[in-house]
Amino acid sequence: MSLEAALLDALLAETGDVVLVAGVDGRVERASPAYTRLTGLTAEQVHGRLLWELVGDPESGPAPGPRVLAGNDRWEGTSWLRDTDDQPHPVRLVLRRVLDPAGGHERIVAVLHSSELAREEGTGEEAGYRDALTGLPGRTLFTDLVGQSLAGARREGRSVGLVLLGLDGFATINDGLGVAYGDAALRSMAERLSNSIRRSDIIGRAGGDVFALATPLTADDHAVIVAQKILEAVNEPLPAEDTEVRLDASVGVSVFPVDAEDTETMMRHADSALRHAKRQGGARYQFYGADMNQRARQRLAVEQGLRRALARDELMVYYQPKVDVETDRIVGMEALIRWHDPEHGMVPPGEFIPVAEETGLIKDLGNWILRAAAAQNRAWQGAGLAPAVVSVNVSPRQFRDPGFPDAVADALAASGLDPAWLELEITESMTMGDADNAVARMRALRDLGVRLSIDDFGTGYSNLGYLARFPVTTLKIDRSFVRDVQTDPGMAEIARAIIGLSRSLNLEIVAEGAETVDHIAFLRDHGCPTVQGFYYSKPLPAESFRQVLAAGTIGPAEAP
Numbered sequence: 228m229s230l231e232a233a234l235l236d237a238l239l240a241e242t243g244d245v246v247l248v249a250g251v252d253g254r255v256e257r258a259s260p261a262y263t264r265l266t267g268l269t270a271e272q273v274h275g276r277l278l279w280e281l282v283g284d285p286e287s288g289p290a291p292g293p294r295v296l297a298g299n300d301r302w303e304g305t306s307w308l309r310d311t312d313d314q315p316h317p318v319r320l321v322l323r324r325v326l327d328p329a330g331g332h333e334r335i336v337a338v339l340h341s342s343e344l345a346r347e348e349g350t351g352e353e354a355g356y357r358d359a360l361t362g363l364p365g366r367t368l369f370t371d372l373v374g375q376s377l378a379g380a381r382r383e384g385r386s387v388g389l390v391l392l393g394l395d396g397f398a399t400i401n402d403g404l405g406v407a408y409g410d411a412a413l414r415s416m417a418e419r420l421s422n423s424i425r426r427s428d429i430i431g432r433a434g435g436d437v438f439a440l441a442t443p444l445t446a447d448d449h450a451v452i453v454a455q456k457i458l459e460a461v462n463e464p465l466p467a468e469d470t471e472v473r474l475d476a477s478v479g480v481s482v483f484p485v486d487a488e489d490t491e492t493m494m495r496h497a498d499s500a501l502r503h504a505k506r507q508g509g510a511r512y513q514f515y516g517a518d519m520n521q522r523a524r525q526r527l528a529v530e531q532g533l534r535r536a537l538a539r540d541e542l543m544v545y546y547q548p549k550v551d552v553e554t555d556r557i558v559g560m561e562a563l564i565r566w567h568d569p570e571h572g573m574v575p576p577g578e579f580i581p582v583a584e585e586t587g588l589i590k591d592l593g594n595w596i597l598r599a600a601a602a603q604n605r606a607w608q609g610a611g612l613a614p615a616v617v618s619v620n621v622s623p624r625q626f627r628d629p630g631f632p633d634a635v636a637d638a639l640a641a642s643g644l645d646p647a648w649l650e651l652e653i654t655e656s657m658t659m660g661d662a663d664n665a666v667a668r669m670r671a672l673r674d675l676g677v678r679l680s681i682d683d684f685g686t687g688y689s690n691l692g693y694l695a696r697f698p699v700t701t702l703k704i705d706r707s708f709v710r711d712v713q714t715d716p717g718m719a720e721i722a723r724a725i726i727g728l729s730r731s732l733n734l735e736i737v738a739e740g741a742e743t744v745d746h747i748a749f750l751r752d753h754g755c756p757t758v759q760g761f762y763y764s765k766p767l768p769a770e771s772f773r774q775v776l777a778a779g780t781i782g783p784a785e786a787p
């Protein structure tokens with residue numbers, strides 16, 4: 228295939244516009260996926276058919292036909308797009324004649340701008356095909372598209388969430404600010420929703436003030452995230468005369484295949500969830516299934532609690548020593564966040580870090596712990612304690628945030644800590660995907676003078692080929708390997724291999740989760756000099772850790 232042809236394929240695959248390419252005889256050669264999405268006709272089905280039949284007016288004959296283009300290179304006007312049932316739908320059409328500079332065959336390109344679809348008079352609105360006000364698919368087209376998407380999901384064993392969103396108190400807007408304002412509000416809601424969805428999502432207007440969205444679900448509480456994101460998008464301020472209004476919405480969600488297996492039942496269930504959300508006062512989401520509601524409630528509780536915790540200083544940093552197995556000397560400490568919730572007691576990080584990650588709270592949380600750990604370490608050094616490296620965990624979203632290196636620099640500047648005494652722990656998963664980009668991010672951090680380690684090493688299917696290129700200083704063997712070194716020869720072998728790998732790559736190595744004297748013996752015998760684990764100490768509050776640091780060395784922790 229020539230580069231031109233490959234470029235054309237790529238353009239056609241990515242554009243949201245309906246594009247058909249035909250030969251000079253009008254026979255269709257290519258069709259963009261958007262064409263298939265809109266009409267249900269695949270590129271294969273229309274290949275070789277006459278362009279004028281696919282985009283022509285039933286009454287006035289094959290128009291715009293070859294005549295229209297005769298002597299012209301471009302034509303633009305209203306035409307008709309036919310779907311699988313041969314139903315014509317009004318569209319805005321542009322035709323262009325493309326001459327081959329090399330003198331080969333000329334082509335005709337037909338483009339239907341999706342934003343312009345059915346904006347003309349006499350739209351297919353009655354048929355529910357396209358909504359004239361917002362340009363979104365109407366109810367009929369939406370349910371058709373969802374039907375196709377469910378068929379695919381069924382084949383591939385995927386879940387799909389169907390979301391119905393109803394604006395709260397929309398009648399008041401119409402009455403108070405006028406119907407024109409109401410229309411504008413609906414249009415901008417449609418735009419916001421379109422902007423907040425992914426390419427694989429389907430969006431439509433289900434009627435009145437109700438929008439509909441179908442989205443493939445990738446994780447268990449993904450639907451919760453989507454529902455929340457939508458509510459946030461709707462609630463952004465909307466300009467109104469000399470003030471602004473904030474709209475609220477109620478959201479109802481049904482999930483394929485747990486709640487229902489066909490589009491119609493999915494719509495009905497989402498609708499009943501939506502009405503439930505409205506009855507409870509609106510500005511909220513509701514799932515059809517009891518399970519999801521339970522999960523959503525828990526998540527919401529964690530999120531709200533965490534916001535409050537940040538505001539009220541309910542978060543603390545604990546420190547766990549990293550110890551030299553030969554000398555029992557403290558060589559470093561890992562900062563581990565702790566949340567003491569006045570109602571629920573200690574909430575483990577495994578429960579709230581993922582929620583913080585999904586809601587974006589991790590940014591504030593991560594900056595908070597960076598500053599706290601850097602300041603603490605600087606204070607200990609200022610008090611004359613032997614200097615040690617403090618390690619801070621970095622979550623995926625922090626690592627991807629372009630502002631992260633600046634946040635680290637700020638924390639260093641605010642505390643006055645020498646960068647050499649700060650280490651950031653990232654995990655293998657953050658280095659996957661776009662490895663070149665990951666290397667660039669790591670570089671930016673290393674340029675600040677801080678150390679970098681790969682946490683939980685061995686669990687993330689690293690691309691070992693890249694490891695040599697990563698500007699990291701340390702590997703941390705995951706505790707799952709350490710735990711079983713005595714009982715599972717396979718695990719012992721992996722631990723040995725990771726230690727060997729670190730040595731050949733000239734990286735430092737730390738073993739996590741050493742709990743017993745046997746673990747320590749194994750690690751020492753196999754050349755892992757540094758250990759972190761309950762054998763020496765659990766993570767400790769700062770005041771207790773200060774004493775450990777002052778002593779300089781640590782013996783085995785007393786058995787509980």
Ligand code: C2E
Binds near residue numbers: 575593622683760
């Ligand atoms: P991690 O970074 O791998 O941290 C080590 C975890 O292993 C800590 O759990 C620690 O208490 C535990 N651990 C240490 N030694 C032993 C041992 O001998 N036996 C056993 N069974 N466990 C041991 P923790 O504090 O519950 O933290 C869990 C995870 O939460 C951390 O894993 C880290 O991924 C995340 N995390 C903790 N604090 C932060 C933070 O401030 N920011 C971010 N982004 N993540 C954090």
Ligand code: MG
Binds near residue numbers: 561620652682
């Ligand atoms: Mg860690």
Ligand code: MG
Binds near residue numbers: 683703705
């Ligand atoms: Mg770890």
